[in-house]
Amino acid sequence: MSRWCRSLKTVVQNPNSPFSLTSSSSYHTIQAIPRECTGSRIAARDRAQGRIPAVVLSQNLLEKNPQNRSPARKQLLTTERKQIQAILNSVDLPFFYSTTFPLQIRAGSGSSVLLESGKVLPIKVHKNEETGSIFNLVFVWADDGTELKVDVPVVFKGEDNCPGLKKGGRLNRIRTTLKYLCPAEHIPPKIEVDVSNLDIGDKVLMNDVEVHPSLKLLSKNENMPICKITVTNSETPEPAATNSETPEPAAT
Numbered sequence: 001m002s003r004w005c006r007s008l009k010t011v012v013q014n015p016n017s018p019f020s021l022t023s024s025s026s027y028h029t030i031q032a033i034p035r036e037c038t039g040s041r042i043a044a045r046d047r048a049q050g051r052i053p054a055v056v057l058s059q060n061l062l063e064k065n066p067q068n069r070s071p072a073r074k075q076l077l078t079t080e081r082k083q084i085q086a087i088l089n090s091v092d093l094p095f096f097y098s099t100t101f102p103l104q105i106r107a108g109s110g111s112s113v114l115l116e117s118g119k120v121l122p123i124k125v126h127k128n129e130e131t132g133s134i135f136n137l138v139f140v141w142a143d144d145g146t147e148l149k150v151d152v153p154v155v156f157k158g159e160d161n162c163p164g165l166k167k168g169g170r171l172n173r174i175r176t177t178l179k180y181l182c183p184a185e186h187i188p189p190k191i192e193v194d195v196s197n198l199d200i201g202d203k204v205l206m207n208d209v210e211v212h213p214s215l216k217l218l219s220k221n222e223n224m225p226i227c228k229i230t231v232t233n234s235e236t237p238e239p240a241a242t243n244s245e246t247p248e249p250a251a252t
Helices: 018-026 040-048 081-090
Strands: 030-035 051-057 075-081 103-104 116-127 134-141 149-155 170-173 175-185 192-193 203-205 225-231
Touching: 030 081, 030 225, 040 051, 040 134, 051 081, 075 081, 081 103
Parallel strands: 030 103, 051 134, 149 192
Antiparallel strands: 030 075, 051 075, 103 116, 116 134, 149 175, 170 225, 203 225
16 A cells, blocks of 8 residues: 655745746836727737737636636736847746746836836746747736635655665656745745655645645645655566477487
8 A cells, every 4th residue: 555645845936936937027127108099900000029928817817607707907018039048048937937027018118108017927938839939928917915726836846865765666647737825925926846755655735735824725625645656667587498398409
């Protein structure tokens, strides 16, 4: 019977630590300008000018149930393609969706007139599948005190020291993200799961993860595993030769 690993120390990267995934947000204040019109022609014109159409809204506007939607601010914007690409070059896409960024909305390109500012969380990047160019972006407001549903990437560490892997086991990565309801100021950019103490058959469950007490795991079953060390299918050794299979010596 597999053991349920309860002694494992599972940690979450501190959002305020000087780690590359989080520190990038302090260097990138996204600059945007309003756009009043929509449509494929207008979007194509913006892209030709080196800009990416974007929208920033309150996350509750995305609720499927209309009763859960409340009046909220929504703005159509365009952002600078070079700046967005620079951010994506420094923050890999899975972590981009769990990293907040300052946003400044100015009256026009190069204008010093600041219309609005705040903090935003990216939730969608639409790309051309063939060229990889960005079609448009979707952000949600992430000002302090706002609660957001966030898919936080799971990162596994300690594989080099894992007893189960040294014995020939395999790390079965069952979940690559965990969804939490997070205050915007406490969104973890990633969750680190330490597997250095796991043996074959050991599991790490969702409720084994230690997070900030303000985070709420959005799962119907917190006992679901995140990962497990499983047995690999070893090669079947060739049967030893029997007397009947032993060739007779050559005649002299």
